[in-house]
Amino acid sequence: MNHVSWTSILIGLALFLFGIDYLSLSLQELSPTRLKNLLSKCTSSTFKAILIGCFITCIIQSSSATTALTVSLINANLMTFSQSIGIIMGANIGTTITAFIVGFDLFQYASFFLIIGAFCLLFSNHPKIKGLAQILFGLGCLFYGLELMSLHLEAVSELPEFIQLVTLFTNHPILAMLGGTITTALIQSSSAMIAIVQQMYHLKAISLYVSIPYIFGCNIGTTITAFLSALKANSSAKKAALFHFLFNVIGTAFFMIFLTPFYHLFLILRFYVPVPPRLQLAFIHGFFNIVSTFLVYPFYKYMISFIESCFKKNC
Numbered sequence: 001m002n003h004v005s006w007t008s009i010l011i012g013l014a015l016f017l018f019g020i021d022y023l024s025l026s027l028q029e030l031s032p033t034r035l036k037n038l039l040s041k042c043t044s045s046t047f048k049a050i051l052i053g054c055f056i057t058c059i060i061q062s063s064s065a066t067t068a069l070t071v072s073l074i075n076a077n078l079m080t081f082s083q084s085i086g087i088i089m090g091a092n093i094g095t096t097i098t099a100f101i102v103g104f105d106l107f108q109y110a111s112f113f114l115i116i117g118a119f120c121l122l123f124s125n126h127p128k129i130k131g132l133a134q135i136l137f138g139l140g141c142l143f144y145g146l147e148l149m150s151l152h153l154e155a156v157s158e159l160p161e162f163i164q165l166v167t168l169f170t171n172h173p174i175l176a177m178l179g180g181t182i183t184t185a186l187i188q189s190s191s192a193m194i195a196i197v198q199q200m201y202h203l204k205a206i207s208l209y210v211s212i213p214y215i216f217g218c219n220i221g222t223t224i225t226a227f228l229s230a231l232k233a234n235s236s237a238k239k240a241a242l243f244h245f246l247f248n249v250i251g252t253a254f255f256m257i258f259l260t261p262f263y264h265l266f267l268i269l270r271f272y273v274p275v276p277p278r279l280q281l282a283f284i285h286g287f288f289n290i291v292s293t294f295l296v297y298p299f300y301k302y303m304i305s306f307i308e309s310c311f312k313k314n315c
Contacts, residue, residue: 018141063092110140111144149196177216177220178217201278213256217252
């Protein structure tokens with residue numbers, strides 16, 4: 001394929017983003033009160049809050065939605081800043097579920113999800129069937145959008161400009177990390193950007209050494225949602241948004257320092273446990289978020305004190 005259809009790529013991206021949002025809203029609508037109660041009440045300990053944040057994000061498939069909901073609960077005085085810490089850390093682990101869904105190569109079922117979901121939405125008024133149909137339709141949009149992007153991303157990889165850019169990223173991994181941060185901040189979805197990276201890596205358009213720092217950057221870029229949610233919120237909500245940002249920056253900085261040994265370690269693991277390319281990046285994304293949580297957890301009280309002091313100075 002010599003011609004790049006940017007329109008098709010953008011349509012695929014739009015469908016993917018719509019699928020994530022529609023799926024997230026559909027799952028939240030099943031029991032919004034229970035979700036809020038879980039977030040606001042089950043935070044008696046930070047470890048428990050991490051598990052709750054992970055669980056909720058696995059259900060609604062969006063760390064951005066979980067953090068935005070957390071910010072809104074803080075702003076409504078239903079949760080304190082310190083209670084939100086564990087939920088934010090857990091949300092980062094739970095968000096990896098989307099990368100695993102992409103990694104398991106379910107694209108061939110996209111049309112079935114769309115058709116079954118659409119017909120059930122049109123001809124059924126039963127609440128449970130309609131709820132399941134919304135989930136299927138959201139998954140269908142997500143998979144079909146990815147498939148559409150995949151068909152046209154291969155042509156992008158053949159562009160001389162793209163080859164030059166990848167070469168630059170290979171020589172300077174920090175630029176790849178910054179690229180992931182900026183692009184994710186622009187479209188406000190780390191899941192979408194990581195899915196695109198998974199596709200490009202699957203097509204051998206980019207190397208593993210470029211993919212890894214790009215994924216790290218996506219985790220920083222996704223914090224823009226929490227900042228936007230906290231713009232008109234109280235100071236506690238702004239503190240939670242700042243913690244979300246610092247948490248991902250610390251994790252990214254740690255992994256960027258040890259990027260080369262981590263890369264070689266994964267090459268060894270890949271040799272002994274061969275898995276498809278998309279799933280490889282899903283495991284890397286999951287490992288990054290789990291290790292980042294363990295890295296920050298012993299020091300989260302110091303981070304709370306630091307953030308509190310920052311806001312006191314600005315008052």
